[in-house]
Amino acid sequence: MENQVRVGILGVTGYAGVELARIISSHPNAKLTYIVSHSYVGQKLSEVYPHLQNVVDLTCEELDVKTAQQRCDVVFTALPHGASKEVIPALYEAGVKIIDLSGDFRYNDIRVYEQWYHQEHTAPELLEKSVYGLPELHRAEIKKADLIGNPGCYTTCSILGLAPLLSAKICDTKNIIIDAKSGVSGAGRGLGIDYHFCECTENMKAYKLATHRHTSEIEQELSLVAGETIMLSFSPHLVPMKRGIFATSYANLNKSISHQEVVSLYQEFYKGEPFVRIYESGLPESNHVAGSNFVDIGFCIDERLNRIIIVSAIDNLFKGAAGQAVQNMNLLFGLEETAGISAAGYYL
Amino acid sequence: MENQVRVGILGVTGYAGVELARIISSHPNAKLTYIVSHSYVGQKLSEVYPHLQNVVDLTCEELDVKTAQQRCDVVFTALPHGASKEVIPALYEAGVKIIDLSGDFRYNDIRVYEQWYHQEHTAPELLEKSVYGLPELHRAEIKKADLIGNPGCYTTCSILGLAPLLSAKICDTKNIIIDAKSGVSGAGRGLGIDYHFCECTENMKAYKLATHRHTSEIEQELSLVAGETIMLSFSPHLVPMKRGIFATSYANLNKSISHQEVVSLYQEFYKGEPFVRIYESGLPESNHVAGSNFVDIGFCIDERLNRIIIVSAIDNLFKGAAGQAVQNMNLLFGLEETAGISAAGYYL
């Protein structure tokens, strides 16, 4: 238990925050030392989330940079949108490693951020230093980073599904469509009539078509992989389940290629990746990954139309948020990359 | 279309309110003339609830007693708790028939109300004039009433399940237990973390054990039927479905009685009732009644323990609120009792 990474979580009572607390609670090389929740100061986390009774018995505290500096080697910031921009520069100054789960530090180009978030970025110098925390594409930089912008849930699922295809330059880059479906926990714990049980259950809908912020993240990363500017359709949908991101991506092939060749191409691209599972046959379903850090990817080639359909699935709270954040922490501190996040999901 | 009952709904954008609007929209002898929603004044109801597009195209208005008086023969008040007490006396004065869906006018004894609702009743003289709107027990009074206290959802299901048993005096009246389960729409459309999709789905819980207000309504009505003071356990639970009240009621028999005798006793008690269905075998399930005004009742006699278990089910928004309110309206205006509410539920 010596030499364990000391972990702080800011915004611990949100869904990503509590998933982080749960994962850290059984991580072999890390321990939780500081949990912050503005709304629940003085209450035990296990009073807010009773499943953590006898497992995480820490009490929520106010945010204090000094305390974070003294008690933590790394801080995960899972704050409501906007709140992280205030505290992150101070933590950075204090020398604490930061893994930020907001959108604020995911961009290479500040103009893209400001265009899609409709606000000024208040820490442009930190944005430059931050690293995009998608290990499958940026592992080397992550290991040396001080500030990691942990990717969004839709983003992780979409990018990993399409990167090998674009890297291989075997599709038309002008007609890419990602039709994505999310469980409701992706919207967080905040209240809103759209997330009322009676409005969600037995219902589904599309939202923010053509305008969802994650579009810009996906385009940024796929442009890097493709070596050209990628612009694509990204269409989010809400489906009545708690967890899960499911992306159905479409692209027109620019050459004839067999199913097996696509499988091999993806297997090669993701060789050695501990969390990517390529389907030789069949297709992922959201409960194949629920509760785990895996991303599952499968394929259908429509020979009639010379079009490929790629199906990818992740757990939005795990590989799409808390699990990936821990994967980044593991890389940052030289731990086994899979430590604490290697278990299978729960399926049922 | 002449001589149709002109209907107003106060609180039309709540779940009971919109269910009323839906039922009235296809009622052969009633038409909607006035809909009130403080939060949505100036908006069409079909903007708030798009399923009503092309079906109900009225616009939500502010509450105004004069308007109600001019446009309505009857007003359903489905207001947030407390709000109805202000407006109902004024409507009553104005000579409008009132069917109130709150708890305010359901009591014979003001002290019971004040004890369980922890507040003073502000219209005690109206409480005296009001009639408890459970047609199966109070049909004659309902027909002549000016103000009807429409029963609660748990209440309707529980009372109708137990009334014949208590009327027949064949059980110990000291050990009655009602273990009741409700879908989430019973809690209304208001926001609360307890009704967030992610907290409800795949979850169940008990709440307000031994203290739920509907206990007092059930005891009032069953005491009348039994001819003695009944005190019982009423335990509400929340289960992850939209609609439905399901009550499992327990009583110790004071004599030996066969399953068939119980069936006959119930059939006799509810003879001619259009909405009560007695199961000769098998048991009700909540989707047997979802979307309909039926109350289904089945039985199990545990001979080993000489105990009877009664299972009753209703749709909380229909027979437990809006449908029963329309049944009361039909009685009040001399219409066919089943008009507009006779259809089967939707099962799927």
Place this chain on the structure above:
Amino acid sequence: MENQVRVGILGVTGYAGVELARIISSHPNAKLTYIVSHSYVGQKLSEVYPHLQNVVDLTCEELDVKTAQQRCDVVFTALPHGASKEVIPALYEAGVKIIDLSGDFRYNDIRVYEQWYHQEHTAPELLEKSVYGLPELHRAEIKKADLIGNPGCYTTCSILGLAPLLSAKICDTKNIIIDAKSGVSGAGRGLGIDYHFCECTENMKAYKLATHRHTSEIEQELSLVAGETIMLSFSPHLVPMKRGIFATSYANLNKSISHQEVVSLYQEFYKGEPFVRIYESGLPESNHVAGSNFVDIGFCIDERLNRIIIVSAIDNLFKGAAGQAVQNMNLLFGLEETAGISAAGYYL
């Protein structure tokens, strides 16, 4: 009650069959006279589906063409795949009007049927006489038909969502993608591990990508509308809800067009249609149509990519099966087209 259309349902215990029985039970101009279920001969339908107690009290019978001929003006065939081909020719001979809910009589070209269904068609001469039962496109022929091939659920939703666009020739016809999502009742009542509650709830998946039979139906009808051969991607998904088809369709625009122009174009195309609702703003959700015969259509124009995204939604058992079948019956017998199917859905 005189002159009511006498209705038979073959396959009454399947989900489409029982929905037909429910709709007919409250239809003002039709009555159920003959219900057939091979598996439940001699049982009341209300024993199999207790929500129909006191509403439909007919008993399931064996199939007999003579009986159908004597008792029925029209027969709905909602039989398991393949079974309808045997009985329909005999019924046709006997002069009974037939509305078939299988895929067998939906095709103009027998080769298309045989290619997508991988079997020979056994009644090619009837196939020629049959009419495709989509009133919005084939109303005139339906009125004179003797045999109607009632469209599939995915099909109805997809065709109606895209027809005006293709009719107006304002999009590239080579890059049309329909990403469709269905509730589980679309798979019927048959048992299969894929439809086990524990495998469906909190799970979603894609299936039959590029090979689903409804693709051919959609292409047939859209080709007619477009005046050219349309080939497109149709991708079905299963989402954890009972009812609902939700289609997100993509096409590249070949000219610049505003949102309002698209709305007008659709409003014009569907002028006078009682069941099509065009959204001037906002988007359909599956619970806007659940329990009703409406098809709701909304739009998003992605100006960045000059692409249109069309969202359409229906209830798969209603407008996608039983409701549309009744709409066809109404047309066939000169009844009000909306008779028995005009009510709003239930939303909750």
Place this chain on the structure above:
Amino acid sequence: MENQVRVGILGVTGYAGVELARIISSHPNAKLTYIVSHSYVGQKLSEVYPHLQNVVDLTCEELDVKTAQQRCDVVFTALPHGASKEVIPALYEAGVKIIDLSGDFRYNDIRVYEQWYHQEHTAPELLEKSVYGLPELHRAEIKKADLIGNPGCYTTCSILGLAPLLSAKICDTKNIIIDAKSGVSGAGRGLGIDYHFCECTENMKAYKLATHRHTSEIEQELSLVAGETIMLSFSPHLVPMKRGIFATSYANLNKSISHQEVVSLYQEFYKGEPFVRIYESGLPESNHVAGSNFVDIGFCIDERLNRIIIVSAIDNLFKGAAGQAVQNMNLLFGLEETAGISAAGYYL
């Protein structure tokens, strides 16, 4: 990795079996060496359950006692009802430790088994040697056992909720009622119309009232604790969720006792128990325990009626089956009792 307990699972493709495989896959002191599934011989478990890809890559084999003897220190038998009776005697002879998840080895009195299971017991001599695997009541015997009858899901939840009360002799033992609610996975992976998604979702029901086999198990264990014969009502219900057992138990108090005294009594009874969590205030919900080995217990004292209501919750697949089986394995092999099963559940 030396000295790991070698584990076999018979019936690995059922829901309890695959949950066992998942738990063992991350158990620090055990490894899976033999998995048997009659229906899937030759297939990888991860083909049947893709969430286990890269985690459990064993192939399902036919049952062979020799193989079990050679490869396993312990075998979990999670076979369809009846199948275990054949194989268990042979395994027992071969000296393999057995933890049986069926009902066959849970009884002290063969007559009780035969009365509730309506069949002869075929291995009465083994029944005598078997130990009831509820660690909180039988830890000492479990440690020395060769054959453990792992308790049922309803049973575990009910017994642990009531044992301290009966041990303290503070209630009337003639009026105990357990109203229990279960998620659908309790019914296993077998097909049946009752477990079809469309029949389960948005629906709930009671079943096997007064006749469910688990009644006899509960009565056996509570009689031991109480020191007198206990007979009680046990009422199972099916609610639309995957996992979870939720029991609401009622008993009349024979003395006045405060809430805090009850809490203390339970805390004392379960002192040192790693998996029992007593609620000082509030009540358990099923998602407090989902995915974990915890049993949560809370209380409501109804002073008006001098009645106690006890709410207890477990995960039926975990503490109600696989997790408890692993807890028994840990005890059997002298491992840390919480090894491999100490993590918090997933809540969301």
